[in-house]
Amino acid sequence: MKREIAAPVALGGLLIVGWLVTAGVKASPLLPGPGAVFSRLAGFLVDPTYWGYLGTTVLEAFGGALLGTAVALPMAALIHRSRWAAAAINxxxxxxxxxxxxxxxxxxxxxxxxxxxxxxxxxALIVFFPILISTVIGLRHVDADVVDAARMDGAGGWQLLTQVEFPMALASVLGGVRNGVTLSVTGAIVGEMVMGGSGLGTVLTVQRDFFDTAGMIATVIVLALIASAAYSLIHQWERNSRVIDSFRRS
Structure with missing residues (x-):
């Protein structure tokens, strides 16, 4: 078994064992055991209404991540290219x-x-900052020799930015996006709890009001799985971009 699979499986097993031991010692309805939680989770996964709540939260989280990214990337380019803009915005x-x-x-x-x-x-407001900062750092660390060579070949400002600097800074950009997407899930839940909505934040609010601890933990597990899946996919993209970038540099 590959280390990337074995390590998280082993850690997850240890956490479940610790959970079992703690729940057995406490013997409290406020700390349900894994069996009760996974039973509720299985019930959620076959409930079409729950999937509707889940879809709303995913739409909010990833819609916000896309909006934040769409604003952060041009602003990062502006800060990178203009000292006046950097001095004003930083x-x-x-x-x-x-x-x-x-x-x-x-x-x-x-x-x-x-x-x-x-x-x-x-x-979008929550994910904006980490994406902006990581993109600016990535652009500033692009190999100056490569940039100078592109200028000598006649690359203009737009070509230089889109065909040289951004591709070479892609690993840093994706690192910011990776962190931003996971934060957007938190933002969606906070927004639903404070502003109302029809997503999993609303489900958590109802579960809290009814002291449904097992249901709350099951919903938190669902949110963690969403964020982890998005994190892993973008991380894999980031690793591939680093391999491509290393190949280009060589």
Whole structure:
């Protein structure tokens, strides 16, 4: 078995054993055992209504990730190319991260209203910063010799950016996207809990109100699987881009 498969399987097994032991010692309904949780999870997976909630959350999370990426990449290029833009924007980037999503959500409700759109915008705001920073760092670390050679071959500003700099910085860009997509799932849940909605955040709110601990843990597992799947797919893309980049450099 490959290490990439064996290691997480072993760690997951250890976590489940620890969970079993802890639940057995505590013997509390607030800490259900794996059997109760996986039973609820199996029930969710055959419930069409639950899949509808799941689809809404996925749409919000990945819609927000796409929107945040679409804004972050051009701004990263602007910061990379313009010292004036970098000087103007950089001081405000750190400040934006000091504002919690829970504080932004009510304002988005006032400006945009309740519903899918406001949650997508919240997710976009959350993913924007890590994608922007990783892209700027990637562009700044592109091999200067390659850039100079492209300029000597007649590459203009747009060609240089799209055909040389961005492809060579792709691993860093995807690293930011990888982190951003996982954060967008959190943003979707926070948005639904604060602003309302018809996704898994709403399901978690109902489960919390009814003290359905097993159901809450099962829903959290579903969210973790979504984020992990997206993280793994983008990570594989990132690894492939690094192999291609190494081949180009050689």
């Amino acid at each position: 001081p405000f980037l750190g400040a934006t991260q000091a504002i919690p999503a829970v504080a932004i959500a009510p304002l988005l409700v006032l400006w945009i209203g309740y519903g899918l759109g406001s949650v997508i915008v919240l997710c």
